[in-house]
Amino acid sequence: MKHLCLQVILAFCIIAGITAYKHQKTYEGDKFIDGFWFWDKPDPTHGLVNYVNKENAQNMKLFGIENGKVRISADSSNKVTDDKGRASVRLHSNDKYNQGLFIFDIEHMPTGPGTWPAFWLSSKDWPNGGEIDILEGVNDQKYNNMALHTKENCVMPESTDPFKGQWAKGPDGKLSNDCFHKAGGQFPNQGCSITTEEGFFGPDFNNGGGGVFAMEWNRDSFIKIWVFKRSEVPGDLKDNPQPQNWGKPWAHFTIGEQCSGDHFADQEIIINLTFCGDWAGDAFPGKKPACEDKVRNDPEAYKDAFWLINSLKVYSP
Numbered sequence: 001m002k003h004l005c006l007q008v009i010l011a012f013c014i015i016a017g018i019t020a021y022k023h024q025k026t027y028e029g030d031k032f033i034d035g036f037w038f039w040d041k042p043d044p045t046h047g048l049v050n051y052v053n054k055e056n057a058q059n060m061k062l063f064g065i066e067n068g069k070v071r072i073s074a075d076s077s078n079k080v081t082d083d084k085g086r087a088s089v090r091l092h093s094n095d096k097y098n099q100g101l102f103i104f105d106i107e108h109m110p111t112g113p114g115t116w117p118a119f120w121l122s123s124k125d126w127p128n129g130g131e132i133d134i135l136e137g138v139n140d141q142k143y144n145n146m147a148l149h150t151k152e153n154c155v156m157p158e159s160t161d162p163f164k165g166q167w168a169k170g171p172d173g174k175l176s177n178d179c180f181h182k183a184g185g186q187f188p189n190q191g192c193s194i195t196t197e198e199g200f201f202g203p204d205f206n207n208g209g210g211g212v213f214a215m216e217w218n219r220d221s222f223i224k225i226w227v228f229k230r231s232e233v234p235g236d237l238k239d240n241p242q243p244q245n246w247g248k249p250w251a252h253f254t255i256g257e258q259c260s261g262d263h264f265a266d267q268e269i270i271i272n273l274t275f276c277g278d279w280a281g282d283a284f285p286g287k288k289p290a291c292e293d294k295v296r297n298d299p300e301a302y303k304d305a306f307w308l309i310n311s312l313k314v315y316s317p
Contacts, residue, residue, distance in 0.1 A: 018244045019216075019218065019243075019317050020317070021100075021101050021241060021315035021316065021317060022315060022316055022317075023313070023315055024100065024314045024315055024316040025095065025313070025314045026311055026312070026313045026314075027093075027311065027312040027313075027314075028070070028309075028310065028311035028312070029065060029068050029069075029070070030065055032065075032070045032309070032312075033054070033063070033070075035093055035094055035095070036091040036092060036093055036094065036269075036271075037054075037091070037092050037094060038051070038052070038053050038054045038057060038089065038090070038091060039051050039090040039091070039092055039272070040052060040053040043085075043090075043274050043277060045116070045274055045277040045278045045279070046277045046278050046281075047085065047116060047274030047275050047276050047277030047278075047280070047281075048080070048085035048086060048114075048274075048275045048276045048277070048281075048291075048292045048295050048296070049074075049084075049085040049086055049087075049088050049273075049274040049275050049277075050084035050085045050086065050087045050088065051088060051089065051090045051272075052087050052088070052089065056087075057089050060075060060087060061073070062074065062075065062087060062088070062089050063089055066308065069107065069308050069309060069310055070307070070308070070309040071306055071307065071308055071309075072089050072091070072271065072273075072306060072307040072309070073088075073089070073305065073306035073307075074086055074087065074088040074089075074110065074115075074273055074275075074302050074305040074306065075087035075088070075299065075302070076299050076300065076301075076302040076303045076305060077299055078299055079296060079297055079299055080295065080296040080297075085275065085295070086275055086295050086296075086299075086302065088272070088273045088274065088275070088305075089271075089272070089273065090270065090271070090272035090273075090274075091270065091271045091272065092268045092269070092270050093268050093269035093270075095268075095269075095314075096266040096267060096268055097121065097217075097266075097267045097268075097269070097314065098219060098264075098265060098266065098267070099217045099218060099219040099316075099317065100217055100314055100315060100316050100317070101214070101215070101216050101217075101241060101243065101314070101315040101316075102121075102134070102214065102215045102216075102217070102269070102312070102313075102314055102315075103212060103213075103214045103237060103241060103311075103312070103313045103314075103315075104119055104134065104135065104212065104213040104214070104309075104312050105210075105211075105212045105237075105309070105310040105311050105312070105313075106210045106211070106212075106213070106307060106308060106309050106310065107206075107209060107210040107308040107309075107310060108206045108210055108304075108306065108307065108308035109135065109201070109202070109205065109206060109210070109307060110273045110304070110305040110306055110307060111140075111202050111203050111206065111304045111305065112301050112302045112303075112304055112305045113139060113140075113284070113291070113294050113295075113298075113301055114138075114139065114275045114276045114280050114281070114284055114291040114292075114294055114295050115138065115139065115273060115275060115280065115302070115305055116136075116137075116138045116273070116274045116275065116276075116277060116279060116280040117135070117136070117137070117272070117273045117307070118133060118135060118136040118270070118271075118272055118273075119134050119135035119136075119213060119269075119270070119271050120132060120133045120134055120135070120136065120269075120270050121134070121215075121267035121268065121269055121270065122267060122268060122270055123264070123265055123266050123267055123268070124266070124268070125265070125266070126149075127149060127150055127151045127181050128151050128265075129264065129265045129266055129267070130148065130149065130150045130151075130154075130263045130264035130265065130267070131147075131148065131149040131150070131191070132148060132215065132217070132223060132264065132267065133145065133146055133147040133148070133149070133191075134146060134213050134215045134225055135201075135213045135227075137201045137202065138279050138280035138283050138284075139280055139283055139284060140202060140203075141201055141202055142198035142199060142200075142201055142202050142204055143195045143196045143197060143198050143199075143200060143201055144195065144196045144200045144201040144213075144227055144250070145168070145193060145194075145195050145201075146165065146193070146194050146195070146196075146225045146250065146251040147168075147179075147190070147191040147192060147193040147194070148179040148191050148192050148223065148253055148263075148264075149179060149181045149189060149191035150179040150180060150181065150191070150259070150263045150264075151180065151181075151263060152180045153180070153258075153259070153260075153263075154178070154179040154180060154192070154258070154259035154260075154263045155177060155178050155179065155180075155192075155258045155259060156177040156178075156179065156192045156253055156254055156258070156259065157177075157254055157258070158175055158177055162248065162249075162252040162254075163194065163224075163248055163249050163250060163251050163252035164196075164248045164249070164250050165194040165195055165196055165197075165250040165251050166194065166195055167192075167193070167194055168190070168193035168194065168195055170185050170186035170187055170190060171185070171186070171187060172185050174186075176190050176191070176192060176193045177192045178191075178192060179191050179192040179253075179259060179263070188278070189278070192253065194225075194250065194251040194253075196227055196250045199229070200227045200229070200250070203304075205229065206304075208229050208230050208231065209229075209230035209231075210230055210308070211227065211228045211229045211230045211232070211233060212226075212227075212228045212233050212237060213225070213226070213227055213228075214226045214227075214228070214237070214241070214243070214246075216243045216249075217264075218255070218317075219255070219261045219264070220255060220256075220261050221254075221255055221256065222252060222253060222254055222255055223251075223252075223253040223255065223264075224243070224249040224251065224252050224253075225249055225250055225251040226243075226246055226249045226250060227250050234246055241315060269312070269314075271307065271309075273305060273307070275291070275292075275295045276288055276291040276292050276295060
């Protein structure tokens with residue numbers, strides 16, 4: 001009888017498109033640092049940033065634990081007097097993932113002029129292994145940008161019915177629903193990009209106590225992204241997440257005939273903060289030169305350029 005009941009439940013879940021998840025890993029508190037390695041190479045997005053190694057990050061107090069929460073900061077004390085850029089931190093997970101449910105609970109994301117914070121997944125074999133951007137924005141942006149960046153032949157259906165967000169647009173005003181990083185009619189490396197409404201990124205999000213970014217990745221069917229303000233976080237997120245009960249996600253990327261699952265493989269979780277660069281510099285008033293001048297000469301402007309992370313949890317199907 002027990003086995004029959006399990007079979008019935010499994011059949012129902014398959015028909016309803018419901019995936020059951022089990023806890024796989026939690027990154028939090030004193031153990032958080034054990035799950036990541038520190039990137040100390042030049043910034044691939046050409047930002048005015050000096051990504052420091054683990055030892056320097058700890059010595060400069062750019063990484064630490066604050067009341068049980070993980071604080072990851074950029075330097076906000078010194079002017080930049082060399083060509084390396086403002087000191088900051090970029091972390092990559094030791095583990096690689098090929099699907100799952102990822103729940104990023106934060107109280108504060110970095111803000112400030114020329115900032116470009118991101119929480120994302122990417123393959124070392126980029127663009128062949130793909131990229132999934134969950135939290136991303138620049139400068140004083142108030143909406144969250146969610147995007148995929150891939151090799152060729154990954155196009156999303158234009159319908160916005162399965163999700164609440166809006167397709168971003170390319171320079172010609174057309175929807176940016178081609179995920180190929182060199183797609184014609186889109187900005188360089190724009191990918192297929194969906195945005196939330198205002199209030200889900202930046203100071204407004206921080207002032208409400210932060211919240212949760214959740215990404216459900218089914219390798220053969222979809223990538224969905226939800227953003228919850230602190231006052232809207234579902235109760236089941238803490239211990240027993242049930243994505244089927246969360247309503248429409250802000251973004252829904254379809255995996256299937258027009259974008260096969262092999263566009264995404266061996267993804268590392270990445271948390272980083274850069275400055276200016278290819279996007280934030282171009283979007284800054286006065287463009288990249290003005291952005292870099294601000295980053296070099298006004299350290300006080302970056303006192304809020306820090307992450308405060310409650311936890312990052314990963315669940316597997």
